[in-house]
Amino acid sequence: EVQLVExxxxxxxxxxxxxxxxxxxxxxxxxxxxxxVRQTPGKGLECVSVIYGGDITYYxxxxxxxxxxxxxxxKNTVHLQMNSLRGDDTAVYYCARGENGMDVxxxxxxxxxx
Amino acid sequence: DIVMTQTPLSSPVTLGQPxxxxxxxxxxxxxxxxxxxxxxxxxxxxxxxxxxIYKVSNRFSGVPDRFSGSGAGTDFTLTISRVEAEDVGFYYxxxxxxxxWTFGQGxxxxxx
Numbered sequence: 001e002v003q004l005v006e007x008x009x010x011x012x013x014x015x016x017x018x019x020x021x022x023x024x025x026x027x028x029x030x031x032x033x034x035x036x037v038r039q040t041p042g043k044g045l046e047c048v049s050v051i052y053g054g055d056i057t058y059y060x061x062x063x064x065x066x067x068x069x070x071x072x073x074x075k076n077t078v079h080l081q082m083n084s085l086r087g088d089d090t091a092v093y094y095c096a097r098g099e100n101g102m103d104v105x106x107x108x109x110x111x112x113x114x
Numbered sequence: 115d116i117v118m119t120q121t122p123l124s125s126p127v128t129l130g131q132p133x134x135x136x137x138x139x140x141x142x143x144x145x146x147x148x149x150x151x152x153x154x155x156x157x158x159x160x161x162x163x164x165x166x167i168y169k170v171s172n173r174f175s176g177v178p179d180r181f182s183g184s185g186a187g188t189d190f191t192l193t194i195s196r197v198e199a200e201d202v203g204f205y206y207x208x209x210x211x212x213x214x215w216t217f218g219q220g221x222x223x224x225x226x
Contacts, residue, residue, distance in 0.1 A: 044206075050213070050215070100153070100168035101153025103174060105163055108162055
């Protein structure tokens with residue numbers, strides 16, 4: 001069964017760091033498009049970061065230089081290291097496989113910066 | 115960035131009746147490889163988004179055939195042929211033709 005399970009969210013003070021993890025089962029993250037998407041009531045859905053191919057990465061402007069996406073093939077996991085967190089990073093963060101759009105989603109993990 | 119604009123933002127529908135949602139992109143979604151990476155997602159209350167339609171008109175695995183997608187270039191439509199109670203929620207269009215991948219604002223489908 002294909003499944004994505006996020007972890008690592010929580011309450012953090014502005015300026016702090018968190019590392020989100022996405023444990024994947026049912027397929028290998030190697031070479032796949034894997035994404036982190038966040039959702040807030042005010043801004044809706046936002047694709048924060050993508051990793052694909054030979055570890056090519058993309059970041060939306062508001063997180064570039066602060067967030068780092070990576071994958072651990074041995075653990076079949078995708079990570080999002082978030083540094084210098086700000087109040088507007090508060091959101092539910094979803095891990096999603098970026099195939100055919102975004103075809104598999106995790107349940108999400110909540111990050112609150114306050 | 116490609117801006118995705120959905121209409122309407124709210125759609126009260128009668129059970130068993132059709133519903134349609136429009137999505138317009140600020141520029142063509144035709145990729146240089148000829149594909150159009152326009153998807154539709156459903157988000158039920160308290161749930162993560164779920165893929166319904168990909169590349170404009172391809173129904174994802176397990177999606178009921180009452181859901182269909184159409185369109186080309188910059189104008190796209192999601193149609194629900196006969197709305198059922200389980201279809202209540204938000205619907206989003208999304209483009210993956212060009213970074214940043216962007217979403218529409220969402221359309222709330224509710225039962226009258």
